[in-house]
Amino acid sequence: MEIYLQTRSEETRRHILAAALELFSRDGYDATSVAEICRAAGVSKGAFYHHFPSKQSVFLELLNDWVKSISSQVEMLEAGGSVPENFLRMSKLMEGVFRDASGRVSIFLEFWRQANRSPEIWQSSIKPFHTFQDFFASLVQKGIDEGSFRSVDPRLASQLIVSTAVGLLLQGVIDPESANWGMVASDSFELLIKGFERE
């Protein structure tokens, strides 16, 4: 019985998140109310507030979920082989990241837009940038140490990697029809990393 309730509760939580994702994407964060999320998710307000203290907390959870899923995929790949091989595996991963992103469309723009308004959302929005920057900087440094990369500035190279990812993601969101963005992202990354390698 306890297990059944847990599962049910987990399902409610997932319904709330899925409904909120759709409404925030379609109507924007400001225009979406908790009542509408409840209606779309088919849950009571009581059930909503059992899981989330506020609309903002649902929003933050969506952001964190997405960052966590990318982080765990990226970290899994960093094992074995040379640093360029690691990066190559990561660039293949970009296709999946873009596939995940495609259903979310304007929610990313909402994250970044709300970041200008709420310090809490801002903190959550910039943290992944810094995390990925530290991660890639240490990987580039490892590439230099093992002799795969020429002596580029690791922080700058990492900044370039993160900026490229962010820029591609944004273009994929705004202009999904003009390219197979997953493939463009994968190929762009290969080209970028090739520029760091010793000949």
Added chain:
Amino acid sequence: MEIYLQTRSEETRRHILAAALELFSRDGYDATSVAEICRAAGVSKGAFYHHFPSKQSVFLELLNDWVKSISSQVEMLEAGGSVPENFLRMSKLMEGVFRDASGRVSIFLEFWRQANRSPEIWQSSIKPFHTFQDFFASLVQKGIDEGSFRSVDPRLASQLIVSTAVGLLLQGVIDPESANWGMVASDSFELLIKGFERE
């Protein structure tokens, strides 16, 4: 007298654009009304509609103004010297682009967000991406032809340049305090272009 009126009219137009830029950035596009723009600009509704048919047209004008100013700066630089030298001059230009952008903050996010909603804004929002992509692709091709660049895919290299610029711009907007983004942009571009060069 005619000249005086022209000047006055031009001034009114500039006031409307400046007020709209500030209000869209601060409150968002949806939350800003024509009445508020008029109040902030100190103009009558009649004067507003003399210059602009709608709120959307003011919004599009702000977008076009910004794109035009970057385009004209970029095109001016493409004259004389090798292609890597051209790119180097462009990367120095990035500092100015970021300075111009810093006052606009969330207006960029508004452009991209509204692009999901209005076909007309969408067209105007993606056009600069395509224009810059064509421009950089032909410049990279020129670099390959003159022997400065290795035989990279010009479309892909151009995509990488545009994505980096977009990503840096977005990070600069969201997280202005964590770096001197103009300098980061300039240095990132140099590093990126260096990756295309023959050793």
